[in-house]
Amino acid sequence: MQTIRAGVIGTGFMGKAHSLAYGAVAAIFADVPRPLLVTLCDVDPANLDARARAFGFEKFTTDWREAVADPSIDAVSITTWNRTHRDIAIAALSAGKHVWCEKPMGLTLQDAEDMADAARRSGRVALLGYNYIRNPVLGLARRLVAEGAIGTVFDFRGQIDEDYMADPDAPWTWRMRRDEAGLGVLGDLMCHLVSAALLLVGPVAQVCAQLHTVHRTRRLPAPPHGAAEVDTDDHAHALVRFAGGATGSMVASRIAHGRKNLLRLELHGSKGMIVFDQERLNELELYVADGAADTRGFRRILSAPEHPPYGAFCPAPGHQLGFNDLKVIEAAHFLRCIAGREQPFVGFEDGLLIERTIHGMAASAAAGSWAAIA
Amino acid sequence: MQTIRAGVIGTGFMGKAHSLAYGAVAAIFADVPRPLLVTLCDVDPANLDARARAFGFEKFTTDWREAVADPSIDAVSITTWNRTHRDIAIAALSAGKHVWCEKPMGLTLQDAEDMADAARRSGRVALLGYNYIRNPVLGLARRLVAEGAIGTVFDFRGQIDEDYMADPDAPWTWRMRRDEAGLGVLGDLMCHLVSAALLLVGPVAQVCAQLHTVHRTRRLPAPPHGAAEVDTDDHAHALVRFAGGATGSMVASRIAHGRKNLLRLELHGSKGMIVFDQERLNELELYVADGAADTRGFRRILSAPEHPPYGAFCPAPGHQLGFNDLKVIEAAHFLRCIAGREQPFVGFEDGLLIERTIHGMAASAAAGSWAAIA
Amino acid sequence: MQTIRAGVIGTGFMGKAHSLAYGAVAAIFADVPRPLLVTLCDVDPANLDARARAFGFEKFTTDWREAVADPSIDAVSITTWNRTHRDIAIAALSAGKHVWCEKPMGLTLQDAEDMADAARRSGRVALLGYNYIRNPVLGLARRLVAEGAIGTVFDFRGQIDEDYMADPDAPWTWRMRRDEAGLGVLGDLMCHLVSAALLLVGPVAQVCAQLHTVHRTRRLPAPPHGAAEVDTDDHAHALVRFAGGATGSMVASRIAHGRKNLLRLELHGSKGMIVFDQERLNELELYVADGAADTRGFRRILSAPEHPPYGAFCPAPGHQLGFNDLKVIEAAHFLRCIAGREQPFVGFEDGLLIERTIHGMAASAAAGSWAAIA
């Protein structure tokens, strides 16, 4: 595997996470060469030099077009606002860069189609930042399903809840406007749930959803203050049917008081059940209907070296991975995809499926009826 | 309050529970006189005398019509098969008896209409056995909602799951046939969830459901053996909208491996959240978005004398009530309703709302569209 | 089995629980005839007639000596203050009654010796009210240990905590004085923990304890008010060694804020572990080190008909027993012991072992050294 020269666009929550991941990936994974951190890019020049130095980059720029065109870069991380993903991703792919782009793909379904199209044409690796599915215990879940440990999965229950907008007095942000954020909770959170369902059950074929904007105005944090309208959804409920025949429901909220990072899954199978709750990131619950009836029960499995790639982080079981570690796993996957040793998942093609699902939910809710996912 | 003379029809799971409840109610609740246990009735004469003696009844019979006509009886408990509820309840009410009938009301919505009609005409107390809502911690939940502790409740999430039919090899029972059981999991479990929603959020106005019969045949437990068809639903998902404006989803399954008595509720409010999980019957989780931000969290409240009528059972907090205790609370409510001191809930009128909701779910699923609840 | 004629002395928390248990036992357990409730006794005459009626007793008295001497009574429940247990129990046994006495046995170790002696001489059933060990999931634990499911048990960890005296401003009660209560938390709570250890691991041979009275004075609730001294222990820690070779530790507190009925056990075995937490009365956690390494974990087993005698209360798993149900199980055991069909456990002889253990803890703490349990 050759050394990859990376650029990171954006220095916020996700820009930092990508940079940390590039920095740690080779120390964690023996098979991955240490990437070269070439350029850090942010529109905001304040302290950008210091941040570049702290993150370990050689240089920095405030112009993403410069970063994307830079011949000394092989791969670009896109961690900026949703509304910028489309243009940067397409430009980077067109410039022959491999792309690791944060979710969601863009504001509209057309954005996503365009991006998938660009990826297809480029022949480059185009990966999306659905890092929650990198969790070793979800890998275990997937393997258990594949091995038939819980029989045929006939039902999926999912919810994903946070409370970052739960306070009615929380200020208006760009996420409140459709033309800045695309969808609301569907694009911010529900897509994660759909990515987990895609991993574990497969693609969704039909949806029937209801959306709700509970807080229809929000105060403006800056002059002229006053209230601004909110036209993105606060929470969403959907019935789903999977292409493979399973049924399910998916619920998401950004106004769920007390929930900080809940992503709760239940896989109902003909022989058992798997439950996962992301606020307890390092645990998987498994019930299998076998053995003596008097000692059956859900067992709490703690993340351990038996659940790859946990052991690359820590040889001792139960010592726990954190959020940023999931991003390191994703970075390794990105680098292995570039080396042709793994197939990207969630690639832009898969991401398009996810976008079709969440936009299908929005369409279904608007129409008040079931909608098919193309 | 005068002494009530009671008859119990049925000696199974619920017949025993009603009998125990009548026997304990006066010792638990100082304001309720000890009911006289007059007649125990079951179609099966085997050991009926012994059971009557053990339960504390004066006499017994195998003919429910005799019990219902008995002038020495004021009140009748109906705990027999679903398909018998309608006729016994109407006969009892017509004979001037107060009625405490197990859920669901009958096989069809028409049954429920007829029963509510009979109750209305009789002027007698007609109560349904939705005992889960008697739980003191749900009483606390209701009071917290009423007092605004979690602000406006805008979303309800509910699931109710058991696994009594989860084994694909579990034998065929009368619950598998619509003409014996009415609905499947909707009538057996979902109605409980709807009763809890009715208590905590109010009546449902619109539903959109999908039903699924995963195991479409079941082996016959008796000759000629072989496989019999199943035409009742194994699990159900529904989107709901409440008359008061809140949204929600409700899910139910009788084939959820590992779930024994799950009834999980989330009440999402503008100021906080309440969560309940019936497999931990004596706990309520409450999150309120106030106080110092660094010590906010869901608090696990243990059932205690502060949550009436827990203290009538036990003066010490956290010592825990059980399933049969909930039935004693229901018995006390029944007796107080007869004395005119409380209004029946879930009375037959409320029960009709519940039946309309679950039958509406069935209709919605059949039509593949939203349905209004009359 | 013949009908037992019972008297209950005391009408408080435990008097009510015994009365309820006698009332329900025959309906729950088909093999136990319904006991005749003869006499209810309390020193306080207020409403005693109403209570007797409500509880289902034929008559009542304020004189325990009368109850104990009554030839129409076969069995006596003793549920009064600790300081009265000794005299009532000895008088009842001497009068040829079977005795079901609440724990602890008396105030001093000599009381317990005298009571065990009286029981031995009487040839009657002498049972103590250690109802926590009646829990079906502890029965499962015992069976699993006996069957070797967790191998050799080499270590026991126990804690029992409540917070009824946690408030520094909680008023002085008789439990604060050694000459009224005997020991403090050792006699009130620790003895329960020792009873569970006796069931699951066997008798304790050596102890080394420290006791602490954190709140050394308490306000008097009645005139002349002011502060009264506390000479009973608020909390206790003990190292233990069992006669069978296992080690362990036991901790108890009556001032543990937030704990309402915690009795937490860990049985460490050479092949697995069992954990129990009484605030979740219907659950047992089991870890067995077998099967695939990647799916090992503690499994949460819910109380079910597979765990006798749960099924006598409820045919459906996970529907949960409560505190008062445990007392019904104890009542059935008492009646079966009278019929010669079971051997009393915790009988007065076993109870004496428990008293020696807790008094040994007190002696060890006073001496600052290990103490042998005779």
Add this chain to the structure above:
Amino acid sequence: MQTIRAGVIGTGFMGKAHSLAYGAVAAIFADVPRPLLVTLCDVDPANLDARARAFGFEKFTTDWREAVADPSIDAVSITTWNRTHRDIAIAALSAGKHVWCEKPMGLTLQDAEDMADAARRSGRVALLGYNYIRNPVLGLARRLVAEGAIGTVFDFRGQIDEDYMADPDAPWTWRMRRDEAGLGVLGDLMCHLVSAALLLVGPVAQVCAQLHTVHRTRRLPAPPHGAAEVDTDDHAHALVRFAGGATGSMVASRIAHGRKNLLRLELHGSKGMIVFDQERLNELELYVADGAADTRGFRRILSAPEHPPYGAFCPAPGHQLGFNDLKVIEAAHFLRCIAGREQPFVGFEDGLLIERTIHGMAASAAAGSWAAIA
């Protein structure tokens, strides 16, 4: 703050963790300059060059004396076997290096005394790798205690359990021999518990312990195979008294089946309680006896930006830190200590207190009596 030039001795579990921490610390913490990774050292030359490159070091060596003497290095991480800590640490301090050494200090109490002495004489920063106490929720616990949120802490309950030697057939390792490992579970795990107690309650003044080696021989993994003796302790129980007056108990096991990283604490205070369980690293439970009695309960607080330095890793609450993140926090502390901006904790002086406590436990167990900690 100036750039620190670091060397890491050892490339196992902890060597990797230190290296990762140095690599990430500047990206995480804006106030800390990126350290220069100079030398990676391991006695095993296999792949050492590749590891050095992957970890980001400039050079490598198999000779710790060379690393320690290297004038281009300011600070040395010591992550090798326990038996080597003493010599390397003293050599490094003598060479004027700052030292960050894994726990425990050495094999004997004399080792620890010598090391503390060397640190004192050197005037350099000498920090021990007690990373569990870096957990932001333990920082919250400490602050809550300091602010009096739970009143006076009068009792501490601690247990630390793993199962790495639980399998009776697990092979013999150097940890089984006192002359290689020093103490057994006391040195490997109990010292972590003591470090947490030191943080939260203060130093221990008296102990009374019992130790147990359950599996007295272990099979040799290599020729000549056969069984080798074990002379280090498998599990330990101790009663403790703190210098400040609080009491407590501490329990540790390396043979606790099912426990992977349990470090469970209870802080009992006069106004409330704090509970922590390290297998749920990102949670703290808090009970405060105030507010309405009917809604009191333990609240589960999820790690969040309100609990520094969580926010440096992730701006979103509940997204969870992992084991390696705690090491990054420790690295930042080490670098700030070198810059004179923080005081080392657990420094060698504090570490000596911990060693005295665990060696005091060993002495107490041998003597069968209480022992004072000097």
